[in-house]
Amino acid sequence: MNLEPVNNFNPDEGGIPEGFSRTSSATKSSEEYFLNMGPQHPSTHGVLRLVLRLDGESVLGVVPHLGYVHRGLEKVAENQTYLQNIHLTDRLDYLSSHINNLGYCMAMEQALDIGIPERGEYIRVMICELQRIQSHLLWWGVSGMDLGAITTFLYGFKERELITDIFEELCGARLTMNFFRPGGSFADVTDGFIPRIKQVIEIMHKALDEYNTLLTGNIIFQERTKNIGILSKETALSYGCSGAVLRASGVSYDVRKNDPYSIYDRFEFDVPIGSIGDCFDRYCLKIEEMAQSVRILEQAVQTFPEGPYRSQQKAVYKLPKGSYYSQVETARGLLGTYIVAEGGPKPYRVKFRSPSFSNLNILNELAVGHKLADIVTILATLDFVVPDLDR
Amino acid sequence: MGVGGASNLTEQVAAIIDRYPGGVKMVDSIEFLVAWARANSMWPLIYGTACCAMEMMAAGSSRHDWARFGVEVARATPRQADLIVLAGTIVEKMGKNLITLYEQMPAPKYVIAMGSCAISGGPFYYDAYSVIKGGDRLIPVDVYVPGCPPRPEALLYGIMELQEKIKKEGRRNPWKIGDILTTPFIDTHTKAKKDWVILEQKKDQEQQAARKQFKLDNPDFKPAKAVRLKKEKFEAIKPETREPQGISNLVLLQKIQLQFPKISVSPQEDILDLTVPRNNYTDLIQFLKQNDELGLDLLLQLSAIDWKDHFDILVHLLSTRDGHKLFLRCRVDKEDPEIDTISNIFRGAEWHEREVYDLFGIRFRNHPDMRRIFLNKDFPGHPLRKDFEDPERVIKRPY
Numbered sequence: 001m002n003l004e005p006v007n008n009f010n011p012d013e014g015g016i017p018e019g020f021s022r023t024s025s026a027t028k029s030s031e032e033y034f035l036n037m038g039p040q041h042p043s044t045h046g047v048l049r050l051v052l053r054l055d056g057e058s059v060l061g062v063v064p065h066l067g068y069v070h071r072g073l074e075k076v077a078e079n080q081t082y083l084q085n086i087h088l089t090d091r092l093d094y095l096s097s098h099i100n101n102l103g104y105c106m107a108m109e110q111a112l113d114i115g116i117p118e119r120g121e122y123i124r125v126m127i128c129e130l131q132r133i134q135s136h137l138l139w140w141g142v143s144g145m146d147l148g149a150i151t152t153f154l155y156g157f158k159e160r161e162l163i164t165d166i167f168e169e170l171c172g173a174r175l176t177m178n179f180f181r182p183g184g185s186f187a188d189v190t191d192g193f194i195p196r197i198k199q200v201i202e203i204m205h206k207a208l209d210e211y212n213t214l215l216t217g218n219i220i221f222q223e224r225t226k227n228i229g230i231l232s233k234e235t236a237l238s239y240g241c242s243g244a245v246l247r248a249s250g251v252s253y254d255v256r257k258n259d260p261y262s263i264y265d266r267f268e269f270d271v272p273i274g275s276i277g278d279c280f281d282r283y284c285l286k287i288e289e290m291a292q293s294v295r296i297l298e299q300a301v302q303t304f305p306e307g308p309y310r311s312q313q314k315a316v317y318k319l320p321k322g323s324y325y326s327q328v329e330t331a332r333g334l335l336g337t338y339i340v341a342e343g344g345p346k347p348y349r350v351k352f353r354s355p356s357f358s359n360l361n362i363l364n365e366l367a368v369g370h371k372l373a374d375i376v377t378i379l380a381t382l383d384f385v386v387p388d389l390d391r
Numbered sequence: 392m393g394v395g396g397a398s399n400l401t402e403q404v405a406a407i408i409d410r411y412p413g414g415v416k417m418v419d420s421i422e423f424l425v426a427w428a429r430a431n432s433m434w435p436l437i438y439g440t441a442c443c444a445m446e447m448m449a450a451g452s453s454r455h456d457w458a459r460f461g462v463e464v465a466r467a468t469p470r471q472a473d474l475i476v477l478a479g480t481i482v483e484k485m486g487k488n489l490i491t492l493y494e495q496m497p498a499p500k501y502v503i504a505m506g507s508c509a510i511s512g513g514p515f516y517y518d519a520y521s522v523i524k525g526g527d528r529l530i531p532v533d534v535y536v537p538g539c540p541p542r543p544e545a546l547l548y549g550i551m552e553l554q555e556k557i558k559k560e561g562r563r564n565p566w567k568i569g570d571i572l573t574t575p576f577i578d579t580h581t582k583a584k585k586d587w588v589i590l591e592q593k594k595d596q597e598q599q600a601a602r603k604q605f606k607l608d609n610p611d612f613k614p615a616k617a618v619r620l621k622k623e624k625f626e627a628i629k630p631e632t633r634e635p636q637g638i639s640n641l642v643l644l645q646k647i648q649l650q651f652p653k654i655s656v657s658p659q660e661d662i663l664d665l666t667v668p669r670n671n672y673t674d675l676i677q678f679l680k681q682n683d684e685l686g687l688d689l690l691l692q693l694s695a696i697d698w699k700d701h702f703d704i705l706v707h708l709l710s711t712r713d714g715h716k717l718f719l720r721c722r723v724d725k726e727d728p729e730i731d732t733i734s735n736i737f738r739g740a741e742w743h744e745r746e747v748y749d750l751f752g753i754r755f756r757n758h759p760d761m762r763r764i765f766l767n768k769d770f771p772g773h774p775l776r777k778d779f780e781d782p783e784r785v786i787k788r789p790y
Contacts, residue, residue, distance in 0.1 A: 019760060039488055042437045042467040046444065047485055067765035068485045069440045072519045074750075075774055079518045079788050087514065094442040115628030138445070141452075157452035164449075175445055175540055183625070237711065240690040240739035246711075253689075253711040259636050312627040323657075323664060325707075325718070327691075336691055336707070353692040353707070361742050387441045387480075390765060 017051045019063035032060065035372075039068045043146045043376045046386030050363075050375070057371045062364045070390040077350040082108060082317045083181070085350065089337075090176035092352055093388035095135040096330040098167075099128050101180040106261060106326035107337045108182040111319040119307045120184035121263045126197065126300045127170070127179070128262075128328075129293040133204065134163040135331035136290050143283070143380035144215050147224055152215055159200075159207050166196050182317060184310025197301055204294050211287065225279040229366035229378040232277065239365075240358040243333025244289065245382060248274035248281040255329040267296045282381040316345050332356055332383060352391060356384035405562065422561040429473075429499070430557035431461035433550065436472035438492065441479030443506040443540040450543035460550055469495040474553075475502050476546070477509035477526040483784075484767055486523050493530045499566040501557070503549050504532045507539045514539065517788040520774045520781060521766065637713030638685065646685065651675055657720070667721045672704075673731045679708060679717065680736055686710040687717055693733070693743035695751045697777045701725055702753055706733070728753040750775035 017034055038049040047068035053061040073092065077085045089100040102124060109116070116124070141156025164174050169190050171179040179185050215221055231241075236249040246253060254271040256264040272288040274281030319341035327336045333355030340349040359382055366378050408414040439447055450457050451465060466472040469492045481489060493500070504526045507513025512524035526532055533556060536549035560566055605612075644665070648654060651671050657664035667675055679687045691707035702723040709716050723730050732755040734741040744755045745764040752773035755761060763770070772779050 018762060039485060040438065040469075040492055046479075047440045047488075067482075067763075067767075068488070069480055069482055070484070070521055070765035071480050071482060071515050072521050072774060073515075075520060076515060076518045091442055091514065094445060109630065113630055115630035117628060138448075142448075154453045157449065157454065161449070161454045174449075174542060175442055183628075235738075237688050238690075238738045240692075240737065242689075251711055258711070258714040260633075308625055310625055312625050323718075325716070334691070338692075338694070338705070338707070340696055349696050351692065351694045351705075357742065358739050361739055 017063070019051065019065075020053060020061060031055065037375075039065075043379060044386075045142065045379070045384065048360075048384075048386050048389070052372070052375070054372065057373075059367045059370055059372060059375065062367045062375070064360060064363055066390055068390070069387050071387070073391045074350055074352070078347060081345045082319065082347060085347070086180070087176070087178045089352070090178055091387060092354060092391060093330055093332060093335070093356065093385045094175055095138060095385055096131050096332065096335075097175065097177045098131040098179060099328055099330045100335060101177065102128060102262070103326055103328040103330075103335050103337045105180045105182050106328065107324045107339050108317060108319065110326060111322070111324045111339070111341065112182065112317065114183045115311055116184050116262075117308045117311060118305045119309050120311070122300055122304050123185055123189055123309060124180065124262050125264065125267070126297060126304075127167075129296045129300075130163050130166060130197070130200070132293045132331045133200075133290050134160050134167075136286050136293075137163075139286065139331075139383050140211060140215075143383070144221075146376050146380040147221060149215060149218070149221070152211075155207075155210070155214065159203060162196075162200055162203065166193065166200070169193070169196070181310065181313065183313060186310075188309040194301055194304060197297055201294055201297055201301070204290070208287065208291055208294075216284070216287065222280065224374075224377055225283055225381070227276075228279045228370060228374050229381070230276055230278045231362060231366060235362065235365055236277070239362045241333070241362060242355050242358065243329070243331075244282055244285045245333065245359045245362070247271065248285050249277035250274060255327055255334055259327065261326070261328060264296075267299050269293075269296050279377050279381040282383075286383070318343065318345050319347070327353075330355060332385065332388065333359060354388045354391060356386075356388040357391075360384050360389060402562075419561065423558075426558050426560045429560075430554040433460075433462045433474045433501070433553075434464050434466050434472045435462055435474040435476055436469050436492065436496070437465050437467050438475055439478040440481065440485065441508065443478035443509070446540045446543055447476055447478045447505065447546060450546045455543040455547065457547060457550065460547060460554070462550055469493075470497065472496055473500050475500070475530075476505050477502065477532070478505045478540075480508035480513070480515060481523045481526055481529070482521045483523060483770075484521070484765075486529055489526075490529055499560075501534075501553055502526070502530055502532045503534045503536060503546075503553060505536045505538075505546060505549070506541055507537065510535050510537060517786055520779070520784050521770075524786070635715065637710055637715030639715075643685065643715070643717060646682075647675070647679075650678055664718050664720060667719050669721055669723070669730065672721045673733060673736070675719070676706065676708075676733050676736050685717075686712045687715075688712070690737040690739050690743075691716070693740050693747065695723075695747045695753055695775075697751060697775065699777055702728055702751060704730060704747070704753070723753055729756060730754075731756045732758040734758060749773070752776065 032053060032055055035052045035054055037052060038044045039047040049065040049068060051063045051065065052059055073088055077088055086101055086104055089104045090097040092100050137156045137160040141153040144152025167177060168174050169192060171177050231249045233249045233251055236246050236251065250273055252271055252273045257271050269292045272285050274285050321341055321343045324339045325336060327334055335355055336353030338351040339347050342348040367375050405418045408418055449455060473496060475493065475496065504510050508515065509526040512522050515522040516524055523529065534549045534553045536545050538545055644656060653668050653671065655666045657666060679685060687708040687710050689709045689711050691709050694705045696703045696705065702725065704721045704723055706719040707716065730753065732744055734744060741759065742764060744758055745762060747753050748755065748761060749763040749765050750773055771781060
C-alpha cells in the first residue's frame with residue numbers, strides 16, 4: 001500500500017492543480033490563487049474534496065475530487081448472490097436505504113415476474129414516504145447548521161428520531177435497513193405501525209409550520225439563499241440532474257408521477273416545481289416535498305388493507321439471462337438499478353445510477369461568479385451523500 | 392513521562408515531592424484529578440466518511456446528546472480536538488489524509504473505531520479493491536465499537552469505556568503514542584480464538600457436570616415435547632402489467648431505423664436495447680438529442696460491461712416529458728479500447744466517461760479532462776475488468 005502523496009502541486013513553478021485549464025476567465029490584472037477545501041471539511045457532508053480557483057473572495061472555478069469513499073460496491077456485488085446484494089444498496093445512499101432496497105428488488109421482480117400483494121405494496125409506499133421525510137429532516141437540520149443555525153440541527157433530529165423508531169420496530173435497524181425482498185418485505189408490520197404513523201403525521205403538520213417560522217422566514221437565511229446558484233433548465237437537463245435539483249429549475253419530472261412504480265398512481269399528490277432554480281427554490285421544494293409525503297401517508301393510513309404481506313419466497317434467486325432496469329425516486333433523485341444477468345445465482349454486472357453523482361456535476365456551473373461562502377449554501381441545497389457519489 | 396505526558400519539569404517536581412512523607416499519595420491524587428478532568432471533557436473531531444457518521448450525529452443531537460458525558464464541543468479542525476471517532480469506511484485514497492489528521496491532533500489523543508468498516512473493513516472486507524481493512528492498520532485505536540452501524544447508545548458506551556481508560560492514566564500507566572505505520576498489523580483474532588476455545592471447553596465441562604447432578608437429583612424428570620411452528624406459506628402472485636410510458640419501443644425503433652438502417656435490437660421486449668455500430672455512435676446520440684419528437688433530453692448514465700472478449704458501452708437516455716427510455720449499446724474492442732466522447736452532446740457524460748476510464752480503462756477520444764475519477768493515479772489496473780487481480784489489495788471471498 002502506497003501512502004506517499006502523489007504528484008504534489010507546486011504553485012511556484014507555475015503549475016496549476018489537476019482539472020483546471022491554464023487559461024482563466026478572469027482579467028489578467030486579478031490575483032488568482034487556489035484553495036483546497038476538504039476532504040476533511042464539515043460542510044462537504046463527508047469526504048468530498050474541492051479545489052477552488054479564487055480571485056479575492058470570488059469563485060472562478062471549482063474542481064471536485066471524488067473517490068475518498070470509493071468502496072468498489074459494484075465489484076463486491078459481482079461476487080455475491082442476488083439476495084446478499086440487497087444490503088449493499090443500503091450503503092449507497094444511507095439516508096434513503098429503504099428506497100434503494102426497493103429499486104434493487106424491483107429490478108429482480110421484473111426479471112422473475114414476481115407480483116406483490118396489496119398489503120405489501122402499501123407497506124412499501126408508506127415506508128418509502130417515511131424514509132423521504134426522514135431524509136429531508138436530516139437535510140433540513142444539517143443545511144441550517146451549514147449556514148450557521150445550530151438550532152435547526154436539534155429540531156430536525158427531534159422529529160427524525162420518531163420515524164427512526166418506527167423503522168427500528170419494523171426491522172431492528174435504524175439506518176441500514178435491508179428490509180425489502182423480491183415479492184414484498186421480509187416481515188409483516190407490527191401492530192404499532194399505523195398508530196405510530198398517525199402520530200408522526202400529526203406531529204409533522206405542526207413541525208413543518210415550526211420549520212417555516214424558524215428558518216424559511218429568517219431574513220438572513222433568505223439573503224444567503226435567494227439568487228444564489230441559479231441553475232437553468234437546459235443546464236440541468238444536459239448534466240442529467242434529477243430530483244429536487246431538476247424540479248427547482250422548472251422541469252416537472254418525478255418518477256413517482258411520470259413513470260409510476262409500486263402503487264404510487266393510486267395516491268393523490270402534487271409534484272412541486274420551482275421557478276428560477278436558485279438555492280431558495282431548492283430549499284422550499286424540499287420542504288413542500290415533506291408536506292406531500294405526509295399527504296400520501298394520510299391517504300395510505302386510511303386504506304391500509306389486511307391480507308398477506310408478501311408473495312412466494314425462495315432461498316436462492318436465479319435471474320434469467322438478460323439485462324434489467326428499474327428506477328425509483330429516492331430523497332435525492334432518480335436511482336436506476338441496472339442488472340446484467342448470465343443465469344447463475346450471482347449477477348454478471350450491477351450498475352447503480354446514483355442521483356448525487358449527476359447532481360454534483362453541476363457545482364462548477366453554479367458556483368462561478370459567487371463568493372466563497374456561497375459554495376457552502378450551494379453544497380447544502382444540492383443535498384448529496386458522498387458514498388452515493390463514490391459507490 | 393510525568394502527569395499525563397507533560398514536560399520533564401513536572402517529573403522533577405514530582406520526584407522532589409515523592410521524597411517527603413505522604414508525597415507519593417499527593418502526586419497520585421493530582422494525577423487522578425488531571426486524568427479525571429481530561430476524561431470528562433473530550434473534544435471530538437467531526438470526522439465521518441459514511442453511514443456511521445449519521446449515527447454519530449444522532450449521538451450528538453437532541454435525543455442522545457453526548458454532552459451529558461462531557462463530549463461536547465465537536466471540532467472541525469484536528470488541531471483543537473483530542474478524540475477522533477473513525478465513523479465509516481476508510482479507503483486507500485483517504486488513508487494518508489487520516490494519518491495527517493491524526494498527526495495534527497495535539498497529544499494526548501484518543502481514537503474510537505466506530506462500526507465494522509473502521510474495525511476490519513466490514514462488509515467490504517472481501518473483494519473490495521480500495522478499502523483499508525481496519526483503521527488500526529493506520530493509526531492506533533483505543534476503543535472498538537462494533538455494529539453496522541452501531542446505535543448511538545453503543546457509541547456512548549464506547550465513549551464511557553474510553554473515559555474509564557483515561558482515568559487510569561498516570562505516571563505508572565502513561566499515555567503512549569503507537570508507532571504509526573511501522574507497527575505490523577496486530578493479529579488479535581488468533582489469540583481471541585484460542586481464548587474462546589478454552590472458554591467453550593470449560594463451559595461444556597460445567598454443563599455436563601450440571602446435567603449429571605440434575606439427573607441424580609430428579610430421576611423421574613421428563614422433558615416437554617417441542618412443537619415445531621408452522622412456516623408461513625405465501626402464494627405466488629402474477630404481477631400487474633402496466634402500460635409503458637411515452638412513445639412505444641416499436642415506434643422509437645422505426646423512427647431511428649429510418650435514419651440509421653444498420654441498427655440491431657437485443658432480444659428483450661420491455662426495455663429497448665439497441666446495438667449501435669461504432670461509426671454511427673455519436674451521430675445517433677446527436678440525432679436523438681436534437682429530435683424534439685422523441686424528446687430524449689436527459690442522460691441517465693453511461694457505463695460499460697466487460698464481456699471478456701470485448702466491452703460494451705452503455706448509454707441510457709430518458710425523456711422527462713413523456714417518460715420513455717432508450718438504452719444503447721456500442722461494442723468496443725478489447726485491444727486498444729477507444730471510442731468517441733459524447734460529453735460535447737451531453738455535458739453530464741464527462742464524469743461518467745471518466746468513471747468508465749477509471750474502472751474499465753476505455754479511453755474517450757476528444758474528452759476534455761481524461762483523468763481517473765475515483766482511484767489514485769498510481770492504482771495498478773482497472774478493477775471492474777473481469778481479469779483484474781491484485782493480491783496485495785483484494786482478499787478473495789473463500790465461499
